[in-house]
Amino acid sequence: MIPSSPFLILLLLTISLTLSPAQSTPTFFPRITTYQSSLQKQDKPTIKPEIPFKTYYFPQLLDHFTFQPQSYKIFYQKYLINNHYWRQGGPIFVYTGNEGNIEWFAANTGFMLDIAPKFHALLVFIEHRFYGESMPFGKDSYKSTEKLGYLNSQQALADFAVLIRSLKKNHSSEASPVVVFGGSYGGMLAAWFRLKYPHIAIGALASSAPILQFDDITPWSSFYDGVSKDYKDASLNCYEVIKGSWQELEALSAQKEGLAELSRNFRTCKNLQSMYSVRNWLWEAFVYTAMVNYPTEANFMMPLPAYPVHEMCKIIDGFSHGATKLSKAFAAASLYYNYTQSEKCFNLENEHDAHGLHGWGWQACTEMVMPMTCSNESMFPPSSYDYKEFAESCRTKYGVMPRPHWITTEFGGIRIEQVLKRSGSNIIFSNGMQDPWSRGSVLKNISATITALVTEKGAHHVDFRSATKDDPEWLVQQRKQEVEIIQKWIDEYYRDIKQE
């Protein structure tokens, strides 16, 4: 797929991967699964041993926006319910599922479970169509553009609307206020849901939701500049080592026995076929670690220590003189892939499950077009964004062209402060500046009711993780503010219906 432009693949891959860490199926994220199993044995406090939810399946309409005979096809959309803390008539907290199986999001959004007792809330986690078990065409769902055509955010939002309305009716709680929660792409969906369906959700908590990562609203280099800043802030040397490692990698690869030496140096389980897999492997480690640069030990993407970027840089800075930059970068990346020290060798060229990739890969190739570049200031090799090349690769892969301006036409984003100051309300955009996605989100208060909660040390939807005894004060405060704001929305709602 465009061998002349490996960066495009990388970018595409990175975007696909960074926004879709959700899959825990062995074929898609084999390493994660391995680590997760071993971690569960160790009974880490941040992972709940069992997900306290009951599973349901909702008969959902295939196509909400056409009325062709085939639009009426029903598929079964999975959703999870916890009614343990609910009082009839109390609020309903809905997680608007993103690009992965819903259990994974439920397990990583302990915040909702933590606050449910205070609100006597019903908890609902809805799986996004075409992910997990919610496959409109079963195992064939990814087999043609004809079928995949129904995978997009507007259909997903309509799914949520229809399901929530039906759920409220079946629970005899039509007057219950609904608050939507979502992280990452799920946060984008939560924010958009509040904007498009204010009659269904009274408010949205959108955590790490890069709704401004489209068109040219956010500078295209901001994502990788953000990653780089994390490392630079941890240690200038660390940043420079990583920045210099790519050239060493290229130089080594160009040598006669380069791949063989790389295979030895990177302790690969099988001999390497291409230097690009090493590049991807390193790249992924640095990007994901920046995203999950959490203040406590955690296992979102991989099991990692507290502030893992800092730990990586410690490794790099700890080397004695004489070691190559590439070997330092390898040692740092090993923290990401082997924190539990259980890996004897690394599988750098694992096949990714086509089904898993298809999910976000498809969305990124149709509506979720987020241009990204690497500037000279970043620690990655500089790269530009060639829309034509990107579009052509999408056409080759899926048979359809992207609609690069559709998201901003459908959901807005350009001059968002000006627009939402005068129309929307009740959205919290929470972001941690360690997370490179934060640059594409809303970082300033827009109005009295559309607020930005930004933490300097926070990472990718850290606020959504279960509270732990080691949480720093700023995180405790951030969650407290979120609870207070949500409480205000709910109080106001009940006051409003009383006045009716």
Add this chain to the structure above:
Amino acid sequence: MIPSSPFLILLLLTISLTLSPAQSTPTFFPRITTYQSSLQKQDKPTIKPEIPFKTYYFPQLLDHFTFQPQSYKIFYQKYLINNHYWRQGGPIFVYTGNEGNIEWFAANTGFMLDIAPKFHALLVFIEHRFYGESMPFGKDSYKSTEKLGYLNSQQALADFAVLIRSLKKNHSSEASPVVVFGGSYGGMLAAWFRLKYPHIAIGALASSAPILQFDDITPWSSFYDGVSKDYKDASLNCYEVIKGSWQELEALSAQKEGLAELSRNFRTCKNLQSMYSVRNWLWEAFVYTAMVNYPTEANFMMPLPAYPVHEMCKIIDGFSHGATKLSKAFAAASLYYNYTQSEKCFNLENEHDAHGLHGWGWQACTEMVMPMTCSNESMFPPSSYDYKEFAESCRTKYGVMPRPHWITTEFGGIRIEQVLKRSGSNIIFSNGMQDPWSRGSVLKNISATITALVTEKGAHHVDFRSATKDDPEWLVQQRKQEVEIIQKWIDEYYRDIKQE
């Protein structure tokens, strides 16, 4: 089509017709066309002899909400532009076209032309997909459910969004504020457009927009109660005569030579085949006249005098003792069909053009499900609403079932005050209480920026008609208020962008 339930047909027909008076094609509204031609010769002041617009065609996407290969098909959407009063950077006033050809709406929305000079506004009238010339599949557009499936309000709103954005770019006026205008179904679209696309339109003037005519938000009998009230308010006798005429019609039809006598009494051009055509003919006349009970002579549906309901009742009340109620009703209805006195006989059983009917008929059978009944208090024969029967008739006709709760799921409406008080802004709902559709609209201010302008003597989007020297003071005042509010939106918008 369900011969046991003529009322259902009638209701369906009435709904179809009342919301789609727009077609001026000879096959659909032959009488209107005839009258319009003769009227133009007389050079009535309310009809502009020429529409001062240039016609354009926009390459529009067939399906905004799926990404199948066929979704990418392009069709040509018609739109009209008047840039005579525009100053570059000035506001853009867009009419969100409804169920008919766009020239007809342009000709009947003189208000926009009247106010354009004051605002230095660009005027744009966009035709709704599947109406007029904007046929995605040319002459085959209505030939299958497969094709008609793309005819619905969400696709239409997305069309507007895409077209407006492109238009602004091409006019180098991306910072120009857009205000949307619409009447009747077009008013629903305008209001929904402001709610769903606040980043594209800064405000909406929704005239006679029955956005609450769905589910059980508005009492189902309100429409026909509204019609009846107009006649009752004009004269109690008038109301009672019409109310009693249906039974006389039925009794006469049951007689041996009943149809022959009816044919004579109703001066039909051909012998009647069914009493239902008489019922429809009368029904239409009374309903439409109530809708267009304008304070001045006008020609929206038909050429009619000022306050035509009053004129009809004068005719009924003017009869000497002894005349039957049916003959009085006929005389009153003749005002509607023959105000210009040019008809020698009446075609009560004209075939309606299937293409024209399909338009709104399809929409009413899929998403625009507006339940209606006739109560005992109305002047029409009492009738109930049988959803199953209705749905079955739609399935028979089009091969698909209605989605009766979809509009309120997608656009809201239930507890609208409570919802929009906290989220939307900048919408004017203007209504005249003579118009039976007003009951299904917003009649009270919701917030400081979502306001209702209600006139007791106003009829179906009377405010949108060109100003005339005979306009009553309340109409002059209503339009003045509208202009003031729109001016406020625009001023605020310019202030907002200055502060950026």
